[in-house]
Amino acid sequence: MVVRKTIKEILILVGVSVILAVGVNYFSPRGIALVGQWNTASPGGAAEDKPAEIESVAQASEIFDAGAVLFVDARSQKDYENGHIPGAVSLPLDHFDDRIESFLNRYPSEQPIVTYCSGRTCEDSHNLGRFLSEAGYTDVRIFIDGFSGWQAEGNPIE
Amino acid sequence: MCAFLLTAFPAGRQRGIPLSNLRKSILSNSWIELATRWILGLTFIYASFYKIASPDDFAKIVYGYNLFPEIFINLIAIIIPFLEVIAGLALIIGIYPRSAAVIINALLLAFITALAINLIRGHEFDCGCFSAGQSEYPGASWVMLVRDLIFFVLGMQIVLFKGHRRSCFGRLISRHSF
Numbered sequence: 378m379v380v381r382k383t384i385k386e387i388l389i390l391v392g393v394s395v396i397l398a399v400g401v402n403y404f405s406p407r408g409i410a411l412v413g414q415w416n417t418a419s420p421g422g423a424a425e426d427k428p429a430e431i432e433s434v435a436q437a438s439e440i441f442d443a444g445a446v447l448f449v450d451a452r453s454q455k456d457y458e459n460g461h462i463p464g465a466v467s468l469p470l471d472h473f474d475d476r477i478e479s480f481l482n483r484y485p486s487e488q489p490i491v492t493y494c495s496g497r498t499c500e501d502s503h504n505l506g507r508f509l510s511e512a513g514y515t516d517v518r519i520f521i522d523g524f525s526g527w528q529a530e531g532n533p534i535e
Numbered sequence: 536m537c538a539f540l541l542t543a544f545p546a547g548r549q550r551g552i553p554l555s556n557l558r559k560s561i562l563s564n565s566w567i568e569l570a571t572r573w574i575l576g577l578t579f580i581y582a583s584f585y586k587i588a589s590p591d592d593f594a595k596i597v598y599g600y601n602l603f604p605e606i607f608i609n610l611i612a613i614i615i616p617f618l619e620v621i622a623g624l625a626l627i628i629g630i631y632p633r634s635a636a637v638i639i640n641a642l643l644l645a646f647i648t649a650l651a652i653n654l655i656r657g658h659e660f661d662c663g664c665f666s667a668g669q670s671e672y673p674g675a676s677w678v679m680l681v682r683d684l685i686f687f688v689l690g691m692q693i694v695l696f697k698g699h700r701r702s703c704f705g706r707l708i709s710r711h712s713f
Contacts (some may be wrong), residue, residue: 383634383637390622390635393621397621398614400709401587411609
């Protein structure tokens with residue numbers, strides 16, 4: 378009896394929550410689609426000059442195999458040291474200002490660059506990509522699956 | 536804390552009478568029940584605030600747990616904060632308090648499971664995901680896990696409570712006992 382009553386009450390509370398949630402989301406200016414498109418970590422942001430995204434690990438892997446592209450790791454130094462895409466250089470986003478000077482000296486502005494961080498949920502690769510574009514690099518792309526995607530597909534790491 | 540644990544693990548009863556008395560007195564103390572309801576209720580309302588204010592950010596966090604099919608992520612991110620706020624309000628006002636506590640404990644179980652799975656996986660939560668330079672807090676997941684376990688035990692006190700609940704608004708609008 379108690380169980381049945383509790384179940385009924387739970388259904389009422391859950392029902393009110395769901396109706397309220399969908400309703401508020403529908404009318405809220407910050408509402409999101411009920412079924413999301415999970416293909417990018419960058420919500421909004423500047424539309425112009427946005428570096429292109431590499432949307433699959435396979436594509437990133439091809440670019441990696443072709444060589445000539447510099448992978449730039451946006452994660453912390455510690456994460457970089459624990460493992461990174463072979464040949465990648467570390468440029469943690471929070472040390473961007475300190476390190477961009479020497480980075481500019483080492484790599485010419487036409488150097489093709491691919492930035493990455495730990496995966497689709499982190500924005501650091503997007504921000505780093507934007508900063509590098511603003512710093513003058515002309516060929517910057519973002520590998521959105523990041524290190525976790527790279528590793529999960531069994532690609533080499535170092 | 537120890538006392539609350541006993542309420543959650545009734546096996547303690549067999550070990551001796553004092554434990555059983557302690558458990559009984561905690562489960563029938565209406566002031567503890569009221570305090571617990573307020574603590575849990577306010578915590579959940581507070582916790583839902585940021586999630587309701589920026590559902591896109593919360594959706595990304597849900598996505599980051601890497602546990603749910605992509606088509607459900609936005610729905611989860613939209614509905615969970617409102618479950619928290621409604622259940623939290625119900626606890627504070629005293630409408631369906633036991634059922635609200637069941638909902639909150641179900642949510643807590645889900646959080647605990649999600650955290651535990653990702654801790655076991657060694658999944659990178661702390662990727663600087665949400666702002667630059669956050670990557671130096673590997674202990675945060677453990678803290679959250681322990682915190683949720685404590686909340687779960689508090690929730691069990693409300694669920695298992697026997698007796699007259701204090702300050703129940705629900706009683707004013709219905710003759711049935713809430």
